[in-house]
Amino acid sequence: xxxxxxxxxxxxxxxxxxxxxxxxxxxxxxxxxxxxxxxxxxxxxxxxxxxxxxxxxxxxxxxxxxxxxxxxxxxxxxxxxxxxxxxxxxxxxxxxxxxxxxxxxxxxxxxxxxxxxxxxxxxxxxxxxxxxxxxxxxxxxxxxxxxxxx
Amino acid sequence: xxxxxxxxxxxxxxxxxxxxxxxxxxxxxxxxxxxxxxxxxxxxxxxxxxxxxxxxxxxxxxxxxxxxxxxxxxxxxxxxxxxxxxxxxxxxxxxxxxxxxxxxxxxxxxxxxxxxxxxxxxxxxxxxxxxxxxxxxxxxxxxxxxxxxxxxxxxxxxxxxxxxxxxxxxxxxxxxxxxxxxxxxxxxxxxxxxxxxxxxxxxxxxxxxxxxxxxxxxxxxxxxxxxxxxxxxxxxxxxxxxxxxxxxxxxxxxxxxxxxxxxxxxxxxxxxxxxxxxxxxx
Amino acid sequence: xxxxxxxxxxxxxxxxxxxxxxxxxxxxxxxxxxxxxxxxxxxxxxxxxxxxxxxxxxxxxxxxxxxxxxxxxxxxxxxxxxxxxxxxxxxxxxxxxxxxxxxxxxxxxxxxxxxxxxxxxxxxxxxxxxxxxxxxxxxxxxxxxxxxxxxxxxxxxxxxxx
Numbered sequence: 001x002x003x004x005x006x007x008x009x010x011x012x013x014x015x016x017x018x019x020x021x022x023x024x025x026x027x028x029x030x031x032x033x034x035x036x037x038x039x040x041x042x043x044x045x046x047x048x049x050x051x052x053x054x055x056x057x058x059x060x061x062x063x064x065x066x067x068x069x070x071x072x073x074x075x076x077x078x079x080x081x082x083x084x085x086x087x088x089x090x091x092x093x094x095x096x097x098x099x100x101x102x103x104x105x106x107x108x109x110x111x112x113x114x115x116x117x118x119x120x121x122x123x124x125x126x127x128x129x130x131x132x133x134x135x136x137x138x139x140x141x142x143x144x145x146x147x148x149x150x
Numbered sequence: 151x152x153x154x155x156x157x158x159x160x161x162x163x164x165x166x167x168x169x170x171x172x173x174x175x176x177x178x179x180x181x182x183x184x185x186x187x188x189x190x191x192x193x194x195x196x197x198x199x200x201x202x203x204x205x206x207x208x209x210x211x212x213x214x215x216x217x218x219x220x221x222x223x224x225x226x227x228x229x230x231x232x233x234x235x236x237x238x239x240x241x242x243x244x245x246x247x248x249x250x251x252x253x254x255x256x257x258x259x260x261x262x263x264x265x266x267x268x269x270x271x272x273x274x275x276x277x278x279x280x281x282x283x284x285x286x287x288x289x290x291x292x293x294x295x296x297x298x299x300x301x302x303x304x305x306x307x308x309x310x311x312x313x314x315x316x317x318x319x320x321x322x323x324x325x326x327x328x329x330x331x332x333x334x335x336x337x338x339x340x341x342x343x344x345x346x347x348x349x350x351x352x353x354x355x356x357x358x359x360x361x362x363x364x365x366x367x368x369x370x371x372x373x374x375x376x377x378x379x380x381x382x383x384x385x386x387x388x389x390x391x392x393x394x395x396x397x398x399x400x401x402x403x404x405x406x407x408x409x410x411x412x413x414x415x416x417x418x419x420x421x422x423x424x425x426x427x428x429x430x431x432x
Numbered sequence: 433x434x435x436x437x438x439x440x441x442x443x444x445x446x447x448x449x450x451x452x453x454x455x456x457x458x459x460x461x462x463x464x465x466x467x468x469x470x471x472x473x474x475x476x477x478x479x480x481x482x483x484x485x486x487x488x489x490x491x492x493x494x495x496x497x498x499x500x501x502x503x504x505x506x507x508x509x510x511x512x513x514x515x516x517x518x519x520x521x522x523x524x525x526x527x528x529x530x531x532x533x534x535x536x537x538x539x540x541x542x543x544x545x546x547x548x549x550x551x552x553x554x555x556x557x558x559x560x561x562x563x564x565x566x567x568x569x570x571x572x573x574x575x576x577x578x579x580x581x582x583x584x585x586x587x588x589x590x591x592x593x594x
Contacts, residue, residue, distance in 0.1 A: 118191055125407050155436065155497070186476060200497075253492045257495060
């Protein structure tokens with residue numbers, strides 16, 4: 001499932017870029033993220049706790065920065081996470097694009113999410129909605145973080 | 151699945167268990183949703199609190215003012231077949247009769263149905279169109295909630311974890327009101343709706359629409375109250391229905407799934423709202 | 433995991449068991465009581481193969497916690513006939529109401545419940561009630577004819593909707 005989120009930050013592009021590239025810090029903008037740490041070059045490990053109705057998930061995963069181009073303002077990430085108790089996994093690729101417009105920066109995040117195993121059975125629509133919400137919150141929080149980190 | 155099953159005989163006992171086990175407890179009424187979620191491994195409570203043995207949660211009884219009270223552990227089939235419910239409104243019993251199959255309706259209970267908050271269910275839109283309030287108890291006290299405020303998202307209610315739905319109360323229906331429930335089932339007869347519409351309407355003596363409530367199911371993360379359509383019809387003659395229907399498209403927020411594409415559901419929401427309004431304006 | 437003492441009758445015979453909280457009725461009926469006539473099909477309450485009567489009510493044994501059986505009277509397909517087949521079972525044979533037989537116990541239980549509640553159901557009533565019992569073999573007409581015959585309404589072919 002695919003979705004895109006856009007957030008506008010009232011800051012120049014290089015500031016926004018620097019903020020995003022501090023991955024452990026930026027990751028905490030996703031509600032439910034705990035303990036993100038670097039596990040190698042451009043590699044991170046983390047845990048995401050998310051609740052969908054009565055179902056509580058704890059997703060343990062890795063994510064890797066697969067591409068980065070500061071000049072162009074683009075980056076790509078790949079995440080793999082699983083909830084071993086429930087027996088399901090997610091795989092996501094995220095493409096980031098930063099575009100400067102009159103001193104402001106538009107942050108666009110395109111996500112492609114695949115849900116496997118038992119999690120997928122729960123209902124793609126429900127999961128999509130939740131993921132959509134999380135990415136929306138992430139984009140907004142990122143915008144706020146950049147504003148306050150002056 | 152590994153859990154302790156408790157079957158308290160009183161509401162006080164149930165609330166005490168709920169407080170004691172907190173997040174590790176899950177309430178079970180009929181069990182249709184709970185058993186499925188547990189079997190899929192999506193729900194893993196340490197304690198399941200069964201509500202079937204609690205007398206205070208039972209019954210379908212007319213209230214003194216001409217309304218109706220439905221206990222949380224009334225089965226969907228009990229409501230379907232209740233002469234009191236039918237006398238209150240045949241649309242109410244129709245909506246309950248639309249759910250799945252006889253087997254499911256014999257097991258599933260009203261409180262569980264509301265707490266499960268699947269946006270495609272049949273009872274919630276009808277109860278909302280009938281202006282129901284939900285009675286809720288916790289060890290902190292009692293409260294009543296307009297049913298519009300119960301479901302807040304897919305499978306998510308505004309209930310706190312220590313709260314139990316004890317029943318639903320339906321207000322008396324004004325004389326001359328009409329009610330209907332329509333369920334669009336393009337696939338199988340036992341399915342959830344692709345779109346459903348619950349509508350109530352009452353004419354004023356001058357032939358204009360005095361009051362109307364229109365609630366759509368299966369086209370959003372919760373039942374959707376078509377307020378703009380209602381506002382466009384209030385005080386108007388029924389000839390205005392056609393124009394008001396154009397507003398339905400923007401009221402709904404359907405998703406693509408096995409029961410239809412979002413675009414199809416959006417269009418069908420308009421079509422079936424039209425049919426429901428045709429029924430209640432006859 | 434808690435365990436619970438259950439006391440229920442199955443087809444007239446009393447059973448006393450201790451079961452774990454997570455057991456389902458279909459498992460207890462088939463594995464503990466040995467009544468394997470009731471079939472597990474979809475395991476999600478949709479197909480109707482596991483249909484049973486609990487105090488005369490039609491239910492899915494695959495969705496019922498076993499603890500719900502305590503104090504109840506359960507009827508499965510094995511409990512329908514006394515010595516001779518019931519008129520319904522006889523009608524199923526005569527009218528081609530089954531082929532492979534896997535859905536048949538559920539069909540019989542569901543139809544029994546229907547005829548208890550509505551002794552002379554019309555086409556609509558039969559179809560509405562029985563729509564929750566899926567059959568991959570017969571195309572349903574034989575089942576419907578059998579129910580009509582058993583109810584004494586007659587054995588004509590139901591209207592062809594196609």
